[in-house]
Amino acid sequence: MKLYKYLFAISIIAFTTSCSEDYFDVNGSVTAPTTTSLAPQYRIQGAIENTVATAQYRGAREVLGVVQYGSQNTAAYYSESWNTFLTTGSYFLWQNAYVYALPNTADLIYLGKQYNAPNYEAVGKILRAYILGMTTDQYGDIVLDETYDSESSLNITPKFQTQQEVYSRIIQLLDEAIVQLDEASPIGLNDEGGDVLYGGDHEKWKKFAYSIKARYLNHLNKKSSGELAYNPQAIIEAAEKGISSNDLNALIQYGGGEMENDNQPFSESGYGSSRFDYFSDFFVELLKNSLDLETPYEDPRLTIIVPEAVNGGYHGVVTGRGLNGESGDDFSLGNGGFYTQPNSSTYMMTFSEVKFIEAEAKFRSGDKSGAYADYKIGIRADMEKLGVGSDEINAYIQKIDATIGESNFGLSEIMIQKYIANVLNPETWVDMRRMDYSSDIYPGLKRPENVNLSIFPNDNDWIQAMMYEYNEEDRNYENMPNNDPYIRLTTPLWWNVAD
Amino acid sequence: MKKRLLLILLCFLGMQAFAQERMVTGKVIDKEGIPVAGVSVYIKNTNKGTVTDMDGKFALNAPDNSEAILVISSLGFDTQELTLGTKNTFNVTLVENLEGLDEVVVTALGIKREKKALGYSVTEVKGAAIAETQRENFVNGLAGRVAGVEVNSTSGLPGASSSIVIRGISSLSGSNQPLFVVDGLPISNSTTSTSIFASSVSGTSFENRGVDFTNRAADINPEDIESVTILKGPEAAALYGIEAASGAVVITTKRGKAGKARIDYSNSFRVDRIVEYPDIQQTYDRGANGYTNEGNEELYYFGEPYAEGTQFYDNVKNFFQDAYTQKHNISFSGGSEKSQYRISASHTDAEGFVPTTGLEKLNLSSAITAEFNDFLSADVTFDYTRSDNDQTFRGSGGPLLHLLLWPSTDDASNYLTPGGTRRDYADYSNAVENPFFNVNKNIFNSLTDRYKLNTQLTASPLKWLKFVGQVGVDYFTTKNTIVRHPESNTGKDYGGIFDQALVTTRNLTFQYYTQITPPKLFNDKITTDIKIGSAVYDYNTFSAAAGGQDFQAPDLWSINNTDLATHRAFNNLTERRLVGAFASLNASYDNMLYLTLTGRNDWSSTLPKKNNSFFYPSAGLSFIFTELEALKGIKDVLSYGKLRASVAQVGKDARPYSIRPFYTNSLTTGGGFRYGFTGPSLDLKPEMTTSYEYGIELKLFKNRLGIDATYFNKKSVDQIVQNLRLSYATGFVLMTFNAGEIQNEGIELQLNATPIETDNFSWDILANYTKNWSELVSLPGDVSEFYNSDTWLYGNVRVGSRVGGSLTTFTGYDFERNEQGEVLINPSNGLPILDTSEWIVVGDRNPDFTMGLTNTFRYKDFSLNFLLDFRVGGDVYNATEHYLTTRGLSKRTLDRETPRIVTGVLKDGNENTGTPTDNNIPIDLYRNSSYWSSIYPHQSFIEKDINWVRLRDVTFSYNFPGSVLERTKFLRTASVFVTGTDLFLLTNYSGLDPVANGNSAAVGGAGGAGLDYGNFPLPRGLNIGMRVGF
Structure with a gap:
């Protein structure tokens, strides 16, 4: 039997020596980079680009009709009349935020720690706050802690957390990021040319972080108690530290080149070109009289943002109505204006928005003159962003002073200007809901045609939130809050309920 | 001169030294007196032996020891043992083995084992039986032959x-294909998946349901196959490891035999023809709601009736061609x-019944067996295959549906304008691609060059010790080319699309074992x-x-x-390494009781290191109860009886790169990486299947009747499920993980009988019966259904399994129903409401049972052999x-002008009361053509309980008798044959052929069988050919 043992030993040795442990080190793809192989400076660009071009693009696309910037050629398009896809959960900011955008930010935070690079951690947190904010503002309660974090094994039934918790987290992430951006780091943000937002300038990132903080604190105007009670001073403080000129606007600039992904998504050659058929009647008419005067005064931005119809003039399609047999040549196309040319930019946050936030906070805290001043700075900033000539800007501002003035100025004026300045930004939907879709605030705003009457039977019923995507319903239903369209689409989010 | 003398002297001396040898000669014949070649003749307990030549003669040096x-x-x-005595000439008449006691089968690693010693069911199919079916893909020749x-x-x-599946599905999402082994060497049976193309990245993608690449086992030349052994259970895996977890198809190829050189030639000429076509209505013109509209894109046939005298073209029938093949x-x-040596060449030039499709295949193979000396021998095979295959797109992009959709008032075969550009039935239409244009102008080709080298070295230094080592290389390159013509529907927006993928596979295998035969014990x-x-397996x-668009020159x-x-390019490297160490013990007691124990440990590169080593054992017991003294008396009735039982376990690893997700470039963003859709699986461990098998084998009436019955049960836990869909909130869409448990059980019966056997006439029957059950026992988390998106071919029906149900089910939607199960009708329009x-679960593809029945009749030199395939x-x-x-288009839409009332009750609030309102709302389908899909939703097209009887193949052959051959002086054998394939089908299925598979073999899991969407029926084929030997 000794012999057998000997032979067995030989057999075992024969193969174990031929294959030490590293013989099995062939399980990482060598044709695609893997999680473990990239340092943060190679990940930052993907993290920024996906925040904008996947999450924000999709967030904007799905509410383009809801906020009545755009109208499709077909009647009763889902986002305009709040039917079909919106009622079945076939609506996809969810996937874009969780699958395309958030995991990259998790990697930045994780890699930032691994490489002792707090600046990367900070950028990861800022982008994460931005995406989480956009997502919770469309859904309310969302998955927060149990989505991918780059370290733990996946939790396949992640639990949902309240919007209140998400808001606390957003503020916390931003506060931490602001601190970390002041810490030393061995790796610069733009060492590999990946910081396509701010070219590695920490101060600019900090201003961006403060701006987002101002935006989210400003959402809380109906909250009067608790940790997240409305605090206009905190908003003003954050806004003062926020984006302070158009040069600091957070944006992704497209090149308009041959590749589809080098084109602004809503432009003629972009991958979302078919999602923005026409400008809406509401938007076009608003710009024809953006100061809501008896004698309309055409906004100089009209002809810059809205393309002229083929048959001449500027006309929008009534939201929900579709072309309804009329010729498309009579209406202003969605593609081709300032925001929708192949080389346009997608704006995350602008100087003008910060000023309008500040104006609202000052207005609500009783500082009307401060608000009025910020309001006018915001308008000027937006017009400069659009390239309006200084004579036209001055004329418009003078018109405001002449016709409205500080005495007649109110919330409506701020919100109209913010609406115009934030074209294609999903933030507009938050504002509209905070303002209860009031036509006192947005003159001329009406419910869309062909509105889904079974869920929204009354004239003052407006869409309040989005359905969770059906994948959640199939695979995570125990954690998911009630997803009945009659409830979800009509129930105001936490920040929109006064307490 | 001196030297030569010395040499002779030395030789003489040498002979003297070993001396005591004498020449023994003889002849071996069968009971009819016909010489039997290839019989091995040897002296017991020595290495002296030979085989008989063509005339049944042998000669060998035997020790001069009586x-x-x-x-x-x-x-x-039967093996005969004759004491030499003083005789030098032996004329031996062979006696046919009636008891099957000495039947030998090839098992794992090419090891030949006595069948009686095996604790598990094993079936062998002769190469001749497979070759006789004349199928290019020998896998098809196995259909219906093995339980x-x-x-x-x-x-x-x-x-x-x-695709070939043994004993049901054992993997939910992975491959269920068995391991193919040729002469002990595992070979690749991969099927190219469309995910390797560059265009799958760019958005002009196509999927596995739209194309069909060959499974590479088809490269084997059926004429080179000596025998095929099917190892069904994971017992096979004990020696082949995890690759054989779904069973193994063990192929032994032909070898040369000692004796005179032989030349064998055979040929076959075949014609294939499609004889069944879908029937479509030619009463109503194009349009909607009863109003004719012959618009460019309008291909709905809900218009007014055609005018009298409209001319129709049978576009479907005109399209298919008679396909000629020669081999x-x-x-x-x-x-x-x-x-011994054998070299062979084979050339096949096959046409398909779809114009421009075809396969040209060249096989060259060689096998050399050499005994270097008394203890060292080698076996080397080398072969080369070239396969050039022109195919067509299938399913929604394939010709059949488009032929049906094409207006019958237009001659589709006229697909070019006089100027040579694409002609359409209207102005350029995007609605459908003319199938004639499709097959003539688009290209879909794969060209494979494959080399296999297999070297086996056996050393037996001592009588009880043997070393067997084997090295194999399986190397092939496939160039897949897909071209969408610049005028084609898919290509025209891009100026044509070019896609090419070169796939090179290099699999190395090293196997080695030591065999020790200890002395016998206890008498x-x-x-x-x-x-x-x-x-060691290294894959x-x-x-x-590469992909590109917009062809510049025509x-x-x-x-x-x-x-x-x-231009776009896409590279993918897949590496996988497996190492196994195994041991087995075979023990037998008195030719009656056999025990086999095995153990194997595998290490796989595809699992996390902490979990990448796993051990699995097996045990098998065989009891030949007819060896009991008490039963020896009834050998005339029960000549052989065996009870067997085995239990085996096998692990399975994951696909490469399943553990960590990798990054992809994003086409919707300006730059930088993001994750692909698949999340990390850091804790993956091997899946484990445990199977039990019990069986009985009986041979009765001197082997005139044989029965082999098996029951098996296998349970797989910790299934490595690929592409399990996630809650997107996890951060990913798909994930690979250990999830769920599945169970399969089944009954297999094999029966062979010889009802008639006389000198001139014999009738043999070979029958098999299979019944399988399966269950999806559990899935992880909240997941209640598992489906493979590749099988979601058409509408709201897919191959999906729900927990507690079978693995072979369809899932879909049902109508809303009241508590009594009656269909609820929308009171506002009279249409049923879909839930x-x-x-x-809306259907189950699993048959109640299947049966194969082979009958062979021989009359003198004629033989008739046919295989009937039954499914219930x-x-x-x-x-x-x-x-x-x-x-x-369906003829069922012809009575469209009669209003109808859907059976059901109105959903008016009374549906669950004692008095529901019966539906009485008539629907006018003629004026509401969209209602057809409401009253006939997808799931209502699942045809239940489909049965068939199919004549898979039938061969009639004539062997020229020896008397004729002798006169020719040079012919050794000669025969002619006629073979028919798929000549006859009897079924209750309303479509063309229920054998439909809507996917290719590249699809894992429960596969795409039972999905008929634009599938071609099997053609009827007729072959004639001859075989001659010199």
Whole structure:
């Protein structure tokens, strides 16, 4: 039997020596980079680009009709009349935020720690706050802690957390990021040319972080108690530290080149070109009289943002109505204006928005003159962003002073200007809901045609939130809050309920 | 001169030294007096032996020892042992083996084992039986021949892939294909997946349901196969490791035989023809709601009736062609006692019944066996295959549906304008691609060059010790080219699309074992042997794909001729390494009780290191109860009886790169990486299947009747499920993980009988019966259904399994129903209401049972042999019919002008009371053509309990008798044959052929069998040919 043992030993040795442990080190793809192989400076660009071009693009696309910037050629398009896809959960900011955008930010935070690079951690947190904010503002309660974090094994039934918790987290992430951006780091943000937002300038990132903080604190105007009670001073403080000129606007600039992904998504050659058929009647008419005067005064931005119809003039399609047999040549196309040319930019946050936030906070805290001043700075900033000539800007501002003035100025004026300045930004939907879709605030705003009457039977019923995507319903239903369209689409989010 | 003398002297001396030898000669014949070649004749317990030549003669040097024993043995005959005595000439008449006691089968690692010693069921199919079916893809030749084996071919076109599943599905999402082993060497049976193409990245993607690449086992030349052994259970895996977890198809190829050189030539000429076509209505013109509209894109046939005298064209029938195939095989073989050779060549030129499709295949193979000396021998095979396959797109992009959709008032075969550009039935239409244009102008080709080298070295330094080592290389390159013509529907927006992927696979195998045969114990009653060995498998596949658009010069299909700015490339390397160490112990007691124990440990590169080593054992017991003294008296009735039982376990690893997700470039963003859709699986561990098998084998009435019955049960836990869909909130869409448990059980019966056997006439029957059950026992988390998105071919029906149900089910939607199960009707329009809240089980493809029945009749030199294939039960989704119905083409839409009332009760609030309102709302389908899809939703096209009887193949042959051959002086054998394939089908299925498979063999899991969406029926084929031997 000794012999057998000997032979067995030989057999075992024969193969174990031929294959030490590293013989099995062939399980990482060598044709695609893997999680473990990239340092943060190679990940930052993907993290920024996906925040904008996947999450924000999709967030904007799905509410383009809801906020009545755009109208499709077909009647009763889902986002305009709040039917079909919106009622079945076939609506996809969810996937874009969780699958395309958030995991990259998790990697930045994780890699930032691994490489002792707090600046990367900070950028990861800022982008994460931005995406989480956009997502919770469309859904309310969302998955927060149990989505991918780059370290733990996946939790396949992640639990949902309240919007209140998400808001606390957003503020916390931003506060931490602001601190970390002041810490030393061995790796610069733009060492590999990946910081396509701010070219590695920490101060600019900090201003961006403060701006987002101002935006989210400003959402809380109906909250009067608790940790997240409305605090206009905190908003003003954050806004003062926020984006302070158009040069600091957070944006992704497209090149308009041959590749589809080098084109602004809503432009003629972009991958979302078919999602923005026409400008809406509401938007076009608003710009024809953006100061809501008896004698309309055409906004100089009209002809810059809205393309002229083929048959001449500027006309929008009534939201929900579709072309309804009329010729498309009579209406202003969605593609081709300032925001929708192949080389346009997608704006995350602008100087003008910060000023309008500040104006609202000052207005609500009783500082009307401060608000009025910020309001006018915001308008000027937006017009400069659009390239309006200084004579036209001055004329418009003078018109405001002449016709409205500080005495007649109110919330409506701020919100109209913010609406115009934030074209294609999903933030507009938050504002509209905070303002209860009031036509006192947005003159001329009406419910869309062909509105889904079974869920929204009354004239003052407006869409309040989005359905969770059906994948959640199939695979995570125990954690998911009630997803009945009659409830979800009509129930105001936490920040929109006064307490 | 002196030297020579010395040499002779030395030789003489040498002979003197070993002396005591004498020449023994003889002749071996069968009971009819016909010489039997290839019988092995040797002296017991020595290495002296030979085989009989063509005339049944043998000659060997035997020790001059009258006690020595001459052993004469041949497969299928009783082994005879004759004491030499003083005789020098032996004329031996072989006696056919009636008891099957000495039946030998090839098992894992090419090890030949006595069948009686095996604790598990094993079935052998002779190569001749497979070759006789004349199928290019030999896998199809196995259909219906083995219990527990399901063969499913995607179409009857040359190069179509075939999937083979043994004992049901054991993996939810992974491959369920068995391991293919040729002469002990595992070979690749991969099917190219469309995910390797560069265009799958760019958005002009196509999927596995739209194309069909060959399964590469089809490269084997059926004429080279000596025998095929099907190892059904994971017992096989004990020696082949995890690759054989779904069973193994063990192929032994032909070898040369000692004796005169032989030349064998055979040929076959075939014609294939489609004889069944879908029937479509030619009463109503194009349009909607009863109003004719012959618009460019209008291909719904809900218009007004055609005008009298409208001319129709039978576009479907005009499209298919009679397909001619010819095949030539030649082999040279021979050798001496010490070494034998066989070289063969085969050329096949096959046309498909779809114009321009075809397969040209060249096989060259060689096998050399050599005995270097008394203890060292080698066996080397080398072969080369070239396969050039032109295919067509299938399913929604394939010709059949488009032929049906094409207006019958237009002659589709006229597909070009006089100027040579694409002609359409209207102005350029995007609605449908003219199938004639499709097959003539688009290109879909795969060209494979494959080399296999297999070297085996055996050393037996001592009588009880043997070392067997094997090294194999399986190397092949496939160039897949897909061209969408610049005028084609898919290509026209891009100026044509070019896609090419070069896939190179290099698999290396090293196997080695030591066999020890300890001395017998207890009066030679207990024998044992021990094998200890190890194996290393190294798999490497690299694909290089390029894609481009906008052809610059006409009719030149190359990436160089496309617009530089559109070029895309995609590389993928897949590496996988497996190492195994195994040991087995065989023990027998008194030819009555056999025990086999095995153990194996595998290490796989695809699992996390902490979990990458796993051990699994097996045990088998065989009891030949007819060896009991008490039963020896009834040997005339029960000549052989065996009870067997085995239990085995096997692990399975994951696909490469399943643990960590990798990054992809994003086409929707300006730059930088993001994750692909698949999340990390850091804790992956091997899945484990445990199977139990019990069986009985009986041979009755001197082997005139044989029965082999098996029951098996296998349970797989910790299934490695690929592409399990996630809650997106996790951060990913798909994930690979250990999830769920599945169970399979089944009954397999095999029966062979010889009802009639006389000198001139015999009738043999070979029958098999299979019944399987399966259950999806559990899935992880909240997941209640598992489905493979590739099988979601058409509408709201897919191959999905729900927990607690079978693995072979369809899932879909059902109507809303009241508590009594009556269909609820919408009171406002009279249409039934579809309940889209949940995917429920709407059908099961699993048949109640299947049966194969082979009958062989021999009369003198004529023989007739046919295989009938029966299936009872099992559902088929006739998606083609749904498509035709909602397009207004199906004949069932002819009574459209009669208003109808859908049976059901109104959903008016009373539906669950004692008095529901019966539906009384008539629907006017003529004026509401969209209602067709409401009253006939997808799931209503699942045809239940489909049965068939199919004449798979029938061969009639004539062997020229020896008397005729002798007169020719040079012919050794000669025969002519006629073979028919798929000549006859009797079924209750309303579509063309229920054998439909809507996917290719590249699809894992429960596969795409039973999905009929634009599938071609199997053609009827007729072959004639001859075989001659010189």
